[in-house]
Amino acid sequence: MAFTGLRRARRVVEVLARAQPPAPPLPADSLELVEALKALPLPFRQVLVLHYLADLPVERIAGELGIAVGTAKSRLARARPALARQLVDGEEEVGSAQR
Numbered sequence: 001m002a003f004t005g006l007r008r009a010r011r012v013v014e015v016l017a018r019a020q021p022p023a024p025p026l027p028a029d030s031l032e033l034v035e036a037l038k039a040l041p042l043p044f045r046q047v048l049v050l051h052y053l054a055d056l057p058v059e060r061i062a063g064e065l066g067i068a069v070g071t072a073k074s075r076l077a078r079a080r081p082a083l084a085r086q087l088v089d090g091e092e093e094v095g096s097a098q099r
Contacts (some may be wrong), residue, residue: 001054004061008064009046009049009050009064012054017028031095036087037086038080039086040082040083040086043075043079044083045079046061046075046079047065047072047075047079048076048080049064050064051076058072058073058076059072062078076089
């Protein structure tokens with residue numbers, strides 16, 4: 001069942017990507033964001049990408065992933081601080097390596 005939701009979510013992102021003009025190359029801070037997203041658990045990544053990158057409302061995310069709206073909201077609420085921690089940890093590593 002989780003794979004079905006993931007496939008649906010990927011299809012939505014693919015359709016949205018085809019509907020938009022090609023994106024310019026990613027700046028360095030975007031690459032940091034991608035790395036931070038990769039470090040998160042899949043359920044967190046799914047809701048963050050669908051909400052912020054695919055610009056889907058929580059209700060549609062829940063439908064695409066086959067989960068309850070409350071679950072989608074909860075995952076999004078937990079994913080935001082988890083992503084922030086990943087981004088801060090990455091900055092600290094870079095700062096300490098340059099000294």
